Amino acid sequence: MDSLVEKLTSRASQQESQIAELKQQIQELQNGGVEDWEQVPPELEKLQTENQKLKYRISHLKRSIVEEESQGGDAAGNNVCGKLTEIFRTALRVAYPALTNAPVAVQPSQVEKFGDYQCNSAMIIAQQLKAQGSPVSPRVVAQQIQANIPSNDVIEKVDIAGPGFINIHLKKSFITPLVTGILTQGVLPPPLSKKRKVVIDMSSPNIAKEMHIGHLRSTIIGESISRLMEFVGHDVLKVNHLGDWGTQFGMLITHLADQFPNYLNESPPIQDLQKFYKESKVRFDGDEEFKKRAYKMVVRLQGGEPSIIKAWELICDISKTEFNKIYARLDVKNLIPRGESFYQERMNVVVQKLEAGGHLEFDDGRKIMFTPDSAVPLTIVKSDGGYTYDTSDMATLYQRVHEDKGERLIYVVDAGQATHFDAIFSGCRKLGWYDPNNVRIEHVSFGVVLGEDKKKFKTRSGDVVKLVSLLDEGLRRSLETLKEKGRDKVLTAEELKAAQESVAYGCIKYADLSHRRTNDYIFSFDKMLEDKGNTAVYLLYAYTRIRSISRKAEVLAETLKEAAKTTSIPVEHPKEWKLAKCLARFPEVISRTLDDLFIHGICDYLYEVANTFTEFYEVCYCIVKNKQTGEIESVDTGRLLLCEATAAIMAKCFDILGLHPVEKM
Numbered sequence: 001m002d003s004l005v006e007k008l009t010s011r012a013s014q015q016e017s018q019i020a021e022l023k024q025q026i027q028e029l030q031n032g033g034v035e036d037w038e039q040v041p042p043e044l045e046k047l048q049t050e051n052q053k054l055k056y057r058i059s060h061l062k063r064s065i066v067e068e069e070s071q072g073g074d075a076a077g078n079n080v081c082g083k084l085t086e087i088f089r090t091a092l093r094v095a096y097p098a099l100t101n102a103p104v105a106v107q108p109s110q111v112e113k114f115g116d117y118q119c120n121s122a123m124i125i126a127q128q129l130k131a132q133g134s135p136v137s138p139r140v141v142a143q144q145i146q147a148n149i150p151s152n153d154v155i156e157k158v159d160i161a162g163p164g165f166i167n168i169h170l171k172k173s174f175i176t177p178l179v180t181g182i183l184t185q186g187v188l189p190p191p192l193s194k195k196r197k198v199v200i201d202m203s204s205p206n207i208a209k210e211m212h213i214g215h216l217r218s219t220i221i222g223e224s225i226s227r228l229m230e231f232v233g234h235d236v237l238k239v240n241h242l243g244d245w246g247t248q249f250g251m252l253i254t255h256l257a258d259q260f261p262n263y264l265n266e267s268p269p270i271q272d273l274q275k276f277y278k279e280s281k282v283r284f285d286g287d288e289e290f291k292k293r294a295y296k297m298v299v300r301l302q303g304g305e306p307s308i309i310k311a312w313e314l315i316c317d318i319s320k321t322e323f324n325k326i327y328a329r330l331d332v333k334n335l336i337p338r339g340e341s342f343y344q345e346r347m348n349v350v351v352q353k354l355e356a357g358g359h360l361e362f363d364d365g366r367k368i369m370f371t372p373d374s375a376v377p378l379t380i381v382k383s384d385g386g387y388t389y390d391t392s393d394m395a396t397l398y399q400r401v402h403e404d405k406g407e408r409l410i411y412v413v414d415a416g417q418a419t420h421f422d423a424i425f426s427g428c429r430k431l432g433w434y435d436p437n438n439v440r441i442e443h444v445s446f447g448v449v450l451g452e453d454k455k456k457f458k459t460r461s462g463d464v465v466k467l468v469s470l471l472d473e474g475l476r477r478s479l480e481t482l483k484e485k486g487r488d489k490v491l492t493a494e495e496l497k498a499a500q501e502s503v504a505y506g507c508i509k510y511a512d513l514s515h516r517r518t519n520d521y522i523f524s525f526d527k528m529l530e531d532k533g534n535t536a537v538y539l540l541y542a543y544t545r546i547r548s549i550s551r552k553a554e555v556l557a558e559t560l561k562e563a564a565k566t567t568s569i570p571v572e573h574p575k576e577w578k579l580a581k582c583l584a585r586f587p588e589v590i591s592r593t594l595d596d597l598f599i600h601g602i603c604d605y606l607y608e609v610a611n612t613f614t615e616f617y618e619v620c621y622c623i624v625k626n627k628q629t630g631e632i633e634s635v636d637t638g639r640l641l642l643c644e645a646t647a648a649i650m651a652k653c654f655d656i657l658g659l660h661p662v663e664k665m
Contacts, residue, residue, distance in 0.1 A: 077191035078178055081106055081117070081588035083154050084168060088119050094148040095141075099128060106168075108585065112574075115159070115167035116581055121145065122164030138164030170581065176569040178584040182645040183564035187652040189232040190587040190594075198234045199406035200226050201396075201413065203327075203335065206243035207319040208252055208277045211326050213457050213465040213523075214414075217446045220512045220658070222412035223332050224599050225444065227656045232594060237336065237404060240323075241396070244316055244339030248277075250298035253311045254290065255280035264310060273318055302344075326467050330505060331658055346395040347387050351380060359431065373426035374419065393424045397441070401434045408440045410597070415445035415518065444597050447520035449512075457523050473525065474504035481529050481537075482665075491664060499665045503529070503537055506659040510536035513657055514603035534607045536659060542610040543654070544665040546647045553623050553635045560644050563637050569645075570638040575616040579642055582612045583649050599657070606653040613646045 084106045092102045105120040122142035129136050142164040149158065156169045181188070202222025205211045222238065229236045255276070260268035270276045283290045300308045320337060327335060351367075354360050360367040365383030378390040400406040411421060421443040428434055434441065451457040459465055479500045482488060488496055507528035514534055515521040531537045550560065571577040589605045622639040625632055654661050 077587070078181070078188060078584075079190045079587040079591055080154075080170070080175075080178070080584050081108070082190065082591065083152075084117055084119070087149060087152050087154060088121065088145065088166075090150050091145045091148040092121065092125070095144040096125065096129075099125065102128070109167065112578070114161060114165070116170045117168040119145070119158075119166040119168060122166065126164070142166050172571050172577070175580050175584050176571060179569045179580050179642070179645050180564055182583065182648050183561060183641060187586065187648050190591045192233045196234050196407040197237070197405050198226075198229045198408045198410065199237045199239060199400045199404055200229070201239050201241050201409070201411045202226070203332075204241045204243070204413070205319075205323055207316050207339065208248070208273045209319075210274045211323060211467040213449050213467065213470065216449060216467060216470070216508075217512055217517070218412045218414070219327075219330060219332060220509050221444065221446060221517055221599060222410075223330070223658050224509075224513055224656060225410060225412065225597055227658065228590070228593060228599075228602075231652075231656060232590065234408075237406070238334055239400075240335045240337045242316075242320075242337055242339035244312075245341045245344065247295070247298055249301055249312055249315070250294040250296070251280045251284045251291075252277065252315055253301065253308060254294045254297045255283060256311050256315070263314065264307060268314070270315075271318060273315070273322070326471070329471055330509070331660070340392055343392050343395040343399065346399055347391050350391065350395045350398060351387075354380060354431075357431070369427060371423045371427035372430055374423035376419075376423065378423055378427055389420070390424065393420070394428060397424060397428050398433050401439055407438065408442075410442055410444055412444045412446070415447060418443060418445055442597070444517070446517040450520050450522045452522055452524055454522065470508070471505070474508050475500060477525050477529060478504035478507070487665065495662070495664050498662050502540060502660050502662050502665070506536040506540060509658050510539070510603065513599045514607075516598060516600050534603070539606060539610055539650070539654075540659070540661050541665060542613070543647060543650050543661045544663065546613065546643055546650070547663050549617075549622055549643050550640060553632065553640060555635065555637075555640060557644070560637075560640060564641055564644075567637050567641060569641060570636075573620055575620055576639070576642065579612050579616045579646065582609055583642075583645050586649050586652070602653055602656060606650060606657075609646060609649055609653075613643075616642065 085104050088106055089104045092099070092104060096102055103121055103124050105124065106117055107120070109115050109118050122138040122145060125141050126136060126138040129141070139160060142160045146158055146160060146166060149155065154171060154174045156171045158169070159167050161167055200222055202225075203215055203219040205215050226236050226238050256263055256268065256270070260266075260270075284294055297308065301312055316339070327333075351360075354369060355367075359369050360380060361369070361377075363377070366379050367381035368377040368379055370377045378394070379388045380391050380394070382388060397409065400409050413421070425441050425443075429436060449457045457465055479496075481503065482491075482496065482499055487499060491499060507525075511523070511528045512521070528535060529537055531541055550557065569576075569580060571580050585605070589601060593599060593601050620636075620639055622636050622643060623632060624634045651661060
């Protein structure tokens with residue numbers, strides 16, 4: 001971009017010299033009394049107009065350079081699409097400087113014969129120019145963009161197809177170092193312009209109740225997003241917003257005190273909290289005297305009475321222990337429990353702030369607050385003086401911004417809460433509790449899990465499916481599948497167990513993550529455990545096959561890593577080139593997912609990598625064996641490096657998704 005600025009500056013300087021000469025000629029004509037001197041100004045006016053445009057381009061480009069330098073130099077880094085976007089943005093600025101909002105639409109080509117990437121900006125720009133009264137065909141726009149592409153080390157050539165599609169062909173010399181880097185430096189994320197504090201709200205079960213299918217998606221999606229954020233270098237805080245406060249605890253504690261009056265000195269045997277909850281609920285619904293005592297117990301709990309707090313903590317600890325068993329099986333770590341109790345005092349402060357600022361209105365005994373994005377007001381204080389979910393979520397947001405110093409807040413909560421969160425976010429924004437320019441807050445919504453009858457997933461008896469039962473069923477079915485394939489005959493007991501868990505938990509996670517999260521999806525173990533198509537089983541098998549290639553070649557991983565420093569990545573065969581380009585796309589896939597938080601994009605890419613590798617391996621032999629003896633005659637080290645780079649990319653995708661591949665399956 002610097003060379004382009006120098007080029008334009010030189011042209012502007014030449015024009016300024018011409019302008020000065022014309023002005024001198026005009027002055028001489030005027031002084032000499034020549035009457036036709038007025039024929040000169042139109043040429044002068046044209047030069048001056050063009051000179052002003054050039055100066056505008058120069059200042060615009062200089063500003064862009066400063067912006068990129070402030071982000072740390074090469075903003076695109078290892079992101080191929082990002083590099084191309086920078087190049088075409090520069091071309092657009094030069095070609096159409098007056099279009100300050102000219103879109104740069106670069107994407108991978110869907111058809112190989114049309115190049116490696118496409119720039120599809122010409123059609124949109126043609127529409128913008130037409131709206132401004134300067135109609136021009138998209139193809140002419142594409143030609144203008146093409147003519148102003150700066151010199152670079154990325155693009156081999158471009159050609160224009162159809163009405164104005166710009167087909168981009170990449171330089172092999174640009175792609176091969178990116179693949180080599182995967183082997184020598186590891187799988188790196190796209191460059192991070194700024195490290196941020198990211199707070200993720202996920203899972204959120206209720207104390208004294210078992211985790212069920214309704215908690216599955218929030219837990220799995222939230223965990224994957226947190227892994228993604230950590231991979232690129234953000235500071236991540238995962239918060240489990242537990243339901244640990246409210247009327248039901250008066251009921252539970254009263255039942256506990258009745259059944260185990262010595263609970264302060266002797267730990268009561270209530271490990272089955274679900275059963276315990278049901279027992280207390282039966283008493284609460286059918287015994288008026290018990291219900292009255294339960295309500296009084298709520299007051300004692302809220303008042304902080306030590307013996308009652310002890311009972312509450314006892315119930316919470318038992319629940320958390322059971323939750324943690326589920327999280328351990330799903331490999332969810334560092335999930336910080338913060339129940340509604342955590343925000344009780346903070347809610348008092350929130351109400352005080354709202355009252356002091358005159359933001360609350362009285363409505364039939366309630367204290368309510370209207371927000372810009374909702375026709376329904378937030379209920380901050382109920383008529384009985386109690387607080388609501390609106391109050392606690394206002395306090396939660398305030399705490400995460402002002403105490404946790406969160407710069408990106410992500411709420412992984414079902415789509416049914418969309419209206420609620422719109423009101424909460426807009427309310428806090430209205431109050432000035434966060435600045436959208438500095439803090440990004442988003443509701444990562446998701447659909448529900450359906451049974452094969454396309455209704456909410458439940459047991460045959462109509463009960464909600466417990467997560468522990470679901471995981472157990474996954475283990476049972478995955479073992480059956482492995483035995484059907486005869487894997488128990490070739491794997492050790494330890495290897496079989498590792499494969500069983502990899503398949504069981506992997507297929508449950510992947511079935512969720514591979515669907516667009518805003519859609520509902522049908523839960524089917526039969527489809528999850530298929531070894532064909534876009535399933536965890538297919539991908540895990542594909543990975544183990546790739547990992548076995550170097551073992552068959554009798555080449556150590558350390559040897560290949562050393563070889564990568566001196567051996568060129570082969571890209572002459574079309575399938576080698578296709579695989580290398582596919583692997584190089586990893587950073588751009590990560591960048592896109594960081595922005596939209598649709599994890600299925602990573603799943604789609606992972607599936608594409610596996611399929612592209614299969615195409616490569618079927619025609620590009622890595623190992624040549626003697627047909628008679630079976631002995632290895634030759635090993636293509638370059639192609640083995642492509643295998644290793646593929647395995648590394650797949651392993652990183654698995655890690656972000658929370659899947660655990662195994663070396664043998």
